[in-house]
Amino acid sequence: MSVSNLLENWSKFRHTHPVGDKGHPDWEAYPSEIKWAMSIDLDACTGCNACSVACYAENNLPVVGKEKYSHGQAMHWMRIERYWDEDKREVPNQGAQFLPMLCQQCEAAPCETVCPVGATNHTEDGLNSQIYNRCIGSRYCSANCPYKVRYFNWYDYPTTENVWPAPMEQQLNPDLTVRGKGVMEKCTFCKQRTYTARNNAKTEGRKIHDGDVQTACQQACPTNAISFGNLFDPESRVAKQWEQQQVELIKEEQEKDVKPGNNLRGYRIFEELRPYPSVMYLERVRESDV
Amino acid sequence: MGKDIREDIAWAHINQDVLKSLENPRPLFWVIVFVALMMFGVGVGCEVYQYQMGMGVAGLNNPNVWGLYIATFIFWIGMSHSGTLLSAILHLMHADWRKPIYRFAEAMTTFSLMTAGLFVMVHLGRLWQFYYAVPYPNERWTWPNFQSPLLWDAMAIFTYLSSSVIFLYVGSIPDFAICRDNIHPGWRKNLYTLLALGWEGTDRQWRNFRVTYLTVACFLIPLAVSVHSIVASDFAMSQQPGWHVTSFPPYFVAGALYSGCAAIITLFIILRYVFKFEEYMTMPILKKTVRLTFAIAMVWTYLNLIEFASVWYSHDEVAKAVLIDKATGRFAPFWWAMNFCGSVVPFTMMVKRWQTSIPIMFAVSLLLNLGMWLERWMIVTPTFSHGYYPWTMDTHYWPSLVQWGIVFGSFGWFTLLFMVFCKIVPSVSMYEVKEMVYHRSLATKKAELGLEGGH
Numbered sequence: 001m002s003v004s005n006l007l008e009n010w011s012k013f014r015h016t017h018p019v020g021d022k023g024h025p026d027w028e029a030y031p032s033e034i035k036w037a038m039s040i041d042l043d044a045c046t047g048c049n050a051c052s053v054a055c056y057a058e059n060n061l062p063v064v065g066k067e068k069y070s071h072g073q074a075m076h077w078m079r080i081e082r083y084w085d086e087d088k089r090e091v092p093n094q095g096a097q098f099l100p101m102l103c104q105q106c107e108a109a110p111c112e113t114v115c116p117v118g119a120t121n122h123t124e125d126g127l128n129s130q131i132y133n134r135c136i137g138s139r140y141c142s143a144n145c146p147y148k149v150r151y152f153n154w155y156d157y158p159t160t161e162n163v164w165p166a167p168m169e170q171q172l173n174p175d176l177t178v179r180g181k182g183v184m185e186k187c188t189f190c191k192q193r194t195y196t197a198r199n200n201a202k203t204e205g206r207k208i209h210d211g212d213v214q215t216a217c218q219q220a221c222p223t224n225a226i227s228f229g230n231l232f233d234p235e236s237r238v239a240k241q242w243e244q245q246q247v248e249l250i251k252e253e254q255e256k257d258v259k260p261g262n263n264l265r266g267y268r269i270f271e272e273l274r275p276y277p278s279v280m281y282l283e284r285v286r287e288s289d290v
Numbered sequence: 291m292g293k294d295i296r297e298d299i300a301w302a303h304i305n306q307d308v309l310k311s312l313e314n315p316r317p318l319f320w321v322i323v324f325v326a327l328m329m330f331g332v333g334v335g336c337e338v339y340q341y342q343m344g345m346g347v348a349g350l351n352n353p354n355v356w357g358l359y360i361a362t363f364i365f366w367i368g369m370s371h372s373g374t375l376l377s378a379i380l381h382l383m384h385a386d387w388r389k390p391i392y393r394f395a396e397a398m399t400t401f402s403l404m405t406a407g408l409f410v411m412v413h414l415g416r417l418w419q420f421y422y423a424v425p426y427p428n429e430r431w432t433w434p435n436f437q438s439p440l441l442w443d444a445m446a447i448f449t450y451l452s453s454s455v456i457f458l459y460v461g462s463i464p465d466f467a468i469c470r471d472n473i474h475p476g477w478r479k480n481l482y483t484l485l486a487l488g489w490e491g492t493d494r495q496w497r498n499f500r501v502t503y504l505t506v507a508c509f510l511i512p513l514a515v516s517v518h519s520i521v522a523s524d525f526a527m528s529q530q531p532g533w534h535v536t537s538f539p540p541y542f543v544a545g546a547l548y549s550g551c552a553a554i555i556t557l558f559i560i561l562r563y564v565f566k567f568e569e570y571m572t573m574p575i576l577k578k579t580v581r582l583t584f585a586i587a588m589v590w591t592y593l594n595l596i597e598f599a600s601v602w603y604s605h606d607e608v609a610k611a612v613l614i615d616k617a618t619g620r621f622a623p624f625w626w627a628m629n630f631c632g633s634v635v636p637f638t639m640m641v642k643r644w645q646t647s648i649p650i651m652f653a654v655s656l657l658l659n660l661g662m663w664l665e666r667w668m669i670v671t672p673t674f675s676h677g678y679y680p681w682t683m684d685t686h687y688w689p690s691l692v693q694w695g696i697v698f699g700s701f702g703w704f705t706l707l708f709m710v711f712c713k714i715v716p717s718v719s720m721y722e723v724k725e726m727v728y729h730r731s732l733a734t735k736k737a738e739l740g741l742e743g744g745h
Contacts, residue, residue: 072351072685081681101681110529116444117422118435134432136422137345137415139355140440144528146678148353152415154346181344182415270678273529 034198034208035126035249036189037231038215039241039266040100041282044225047098052078054220055102057171058190060178062157062164073154077187078102078217097284100226102217103128103149103187104269104277107249111141111150119184125198126231126278127189137182146270149186156181189228190215210236231278242266247280294387294574297731301724304570308716308723309472311565319564319709326705333699336692337412345415349690353682354674358693359413361667362700365549366406367447367521368542368662372550373399374454374514377461378507386729387578389722390570394561394712395554396458401707402553403451405700410444412696439523446520450513457506463489463499464721478714518546525669532612532673537600541593548590548632549662551583555655557708559648561717570718573646580645587636587658594633594665608678615676616668625668631661 055061055078062075081099109128112120119134120141142150157163158178164171172178175192179185190213197213210229218226229236231249242248245266246256252274256262265283340347350357377392377399411417423434423444434441467489470482489495519539526538535541558579562571601609616625635657644650676683711717 068346071346071349072354072687073346074352079681083680113435113437114439114528115435116438116440118433118438134422135416136419138413138423138440139415140438140524142352142355143674144530146529148677148679148682151352152350152355153344154350155344160343182417184415273678 033230033232034124035231035278036105036194036228037126037238037242037249037278037280038105038189038218038226038228039238039245039280039282041225041227042097042099042284043265043282044223045098045100045284046223047080047082047096048222049080050220050222051100051217051226052076052080054216055187058173058216059188060172060176062161064155064157064161064163068154075151075153075157075185077149077151077185079149099281100217101147101149102279103189104147104275104279105187105189107276107278108274110144110146110273110275114140114144116140125194127191128186129188129191130184130186132177132179132183132185135183137184139184141184146273146275150184151186152184153179153181208233210238241282242280245280245282249278250276252276292572292574293730294572294578295390295723295726295730296569297727297734299569299727301727304720304723304727305468305472307567307569308718308720309469311567311717312469312473312478312713315564315713316566319713322560322564322705323709326702326709329702330699330706331702333696333702336695336699340412340692340696341417347690348693348696349688350693351685351687353677353679353685354671354687356413356670356674357687358667358689358697359409361670362663362697363406363409363413364521364542364666364669365663366402366409366700366704367518368546368549368666369402369553369659370399370406370450370454370550371514371518371543371546372554373397374510375547375550376554377457378510378514381504381507382511386726387575389726390567390572390718391554391558391575391579392722393458393461393715393719394557394708394717395550396454396461397708397711397715397717398550398553398557399454400451400458401704401711403447403454404707405704407447407451408700408703410447439520439527442520443524446513446517450517453506453510453513457503457510459485460499460502460506461719462715463487464491465716465719467491468720469716481714515543518543530673530677531606531609532601532616532676533669534609535597535600537593537596541590541597544586544590544593545662545665548583548586549659551579551586552655552658552662555579555583555651556659559652559655561712565712565717567718570723576648576651577645580639580651583655583658584636584639587632587639591633591636594629612673612676616672619672619676621668621672621675624664625672628661628664628668631657632665635661 055076056063059077061077064074068074079101081101083097083099105126105128107122107126109120109122112122112128116138117134117136119131119136121129121131123129137152139152142148142152155161158180160181164178173192175196193213193215198208201208201212208230210233213228215226215228218228227237227241229238231239231242233239234243245264246262247254247266247268252271254267254271256264257267265285266280267283268277268280270277348357348359373392373395376388376395380388380392411420414420423441425434425445463486466482466486470479470486473479473482519542522538522542525533526535528534555576558571558576561567598613601613604610616622635654638644638650638654644654671687674682675685675687
């Protein structure tokens with residue numbers, strides 16, 4: 001290690017850090033044509049869990065069983081959370097509210113700065129990546145994640161736990177690894193799909209179009225509540241939704257939220273903590289409000 | 291107050307008394323070693339099981355990814371700080387009452403740091419890859435992440451451990467020479483000959499020795515303060531409610547000195563009995579240590595209250611919710627026990643009669659350390675079960691027996707190392723006690739002759 005190496009500006013390696021020294025993203029220095037983002041319409045979500053199941057199948061997630069699940073050791077990268085009204089009615093007339101929660105792929109991710117070995121980093125297409133081979137399992141990333149969407153391999157699921165007994169190992173997705181014990185993992189926005197789509201587009205000599213790639217959860221959603229795509233492509237559905245809802249990626253407080261009387265439903269969770277999440281939620285329209 | 295040490299102890303007598311501790315301690319010594327070995331065995335058994343099965347057997351889950359391992363890690367790191375306080379800071383301040391007790395305090399520093407280091411390892415999901423966190427040159431040109439407080443932590447602990455080993459060793463060289471000259475031939479004599487580095491006690495050697503010792507002492511003091519500040523940064527630099535507190539570094543340093551001083555009292559009492567050090571580890575010295583501990587206890591109490599106050603008046607709803615949860619939630623009994631042991635129990639040290647009562651001070655020092663261990667646990671755990679995200683509040687977490695077993699075993703490991711050390715290395719510094727006796731007798735003589743400025 002040289003002195004210059006030590007004195008380097010380490011934050012520059014986070015390519016798309018939204019608040020650089022100049023107060024705005026340094027897109028010129030680190031140009032990127034792709035920023036993967038998502039929006040989830042909670043009004044459309046029925047809480048059916050199809051997205052979660054699809055994620056298990058797509059990403060080789062181990063099914064840990066009832067006992068470990070009750071110990072809080074489940075591996076659901078996409079989890080459906082349930083919230084009830086607080087007004088003590090036995091059968092709330094609004095029913096439960098559902099919130100599909102997955103890694104928010106923050107632009108200034110709290111998990112990235114704290115990893116002692118640099119196992120979690122930012123990719124140039126705006127994802128928060130996890131290098132399984134580099135991870136030593138200190139779990140600091142999870143400790144600092146405000147959403148608690150990072151899942152640790154508490155056991156050796158493929159071998160000692162034998163989660164996929166023969167012939168079930170045949171169902172594993174060959175496009176990505178099966179993780180061993182002691183490493184952290186989390187939603188990747190189905191990077192095996194996005195990279196395939198990018199490679200295909202490159203081979204065909206064109207830019208990536210909206211619809212070239214779907215995440216597993218999006219594909220499985222029966223009500224089309226999830227949209228996913230390139231936020232930098234103004235034609236993409238996700239970019240249009242963000243635009244419509246006046247939600248901007250690099251803001252910790254949206255202008256529309258300080259204006260009185262806005263009826264826009266778009267919001268991001270924990271925006272005020274300034275992680276700059278890449279997932280926008282569309283608030284549920286409540287019958288009582290209409 | 292009585293005299294710290296009798297002024298008429300002959301130098302040869304000091305040698306004899308201390309060297310006897312290397313030869314024939316009381317039978318209780320062997321009982322302690324045996325019990326410690328058993329405890330350590332339990333810890334090793336649990337760790338082997340955890341290594342085989344994965345971290346899940348520790349009962350950790352999402353979001354409770356850190357548990358007793360991290361809490362106990364901070365506890366051991368904290369305990370290491372008082373050795374430096376006694377040997378380095380009080381050395382610079384010319385407080386000569388520290389002389390009979392600083393050697394074992396310094397050993398305590400080294401061994402509790404080693405125990406703390408083990409907890410980092412035990413905590414890692416992939417223990418066999420721990421060296422990824424060390425900045426070593428490699429062909430892949432990959433470095434650890436210098437932004438991570440955990441990395442600073444690893445480096446700070448390594449530096450502190452190596453420095454305090456050097457300090458302990460340098461300070462013992464004249465004593466190794468005494469052992470070499472007095473002990474019967476055998477493997478021990480060979481060992482002491484090697485360790486004494488040809489010490490003959492010439493003027494030049496003493497001069498160099500003094501300079502070296504002072505230099506290492508001066509180096510060690512800021513290092514000790516920085517180490518626990520960095521451990522505090524693991525929490526303070528994070529974004530979590532209950533951790534993101536600016537006052538954590540001084541709070542942690544105070545807590546560290548506190549638990550370390552309490553541990554010194556415990557070990558003082560044990561060593562005094564086991565190795566028959568009644569003439570050296572005297573009641574007036576215990577009294578001074580107790581008073582020092584009381585002062586630090588009050589500093590800690592103040593900083594503890596400051597932490598609550600700054601959270602309360604910050605009007606940060608989430609941080610406030612964590613504080614309320616600590617006081618009223620599932621962990622409330624432990625949180626209140628921590629406050630009781632840490633802030634109320636030390637007031638027993640104000641009673642003059644109790645300051646020199648061995649059974650009372652033994653019990654009090656153990657309670658203080660229980661309180662400090664609970665403090666660390668109450669910093670780590672409630673933030674996980676009551677964090678930002680409401681989903682975390684539904685999770686139930688209790689450490690499994692494996693986790694408790696390893697924590698239990700660590701006390702055995704520490705005691706084992708410490709006891710074996712005291713059997714091999716003189717745990718009372720002979721040359722410094724001689725100095726102390728000499729200076730004291732000189733002062734008395736001067737006073738008798740009516741001269742000024744006895745020192």
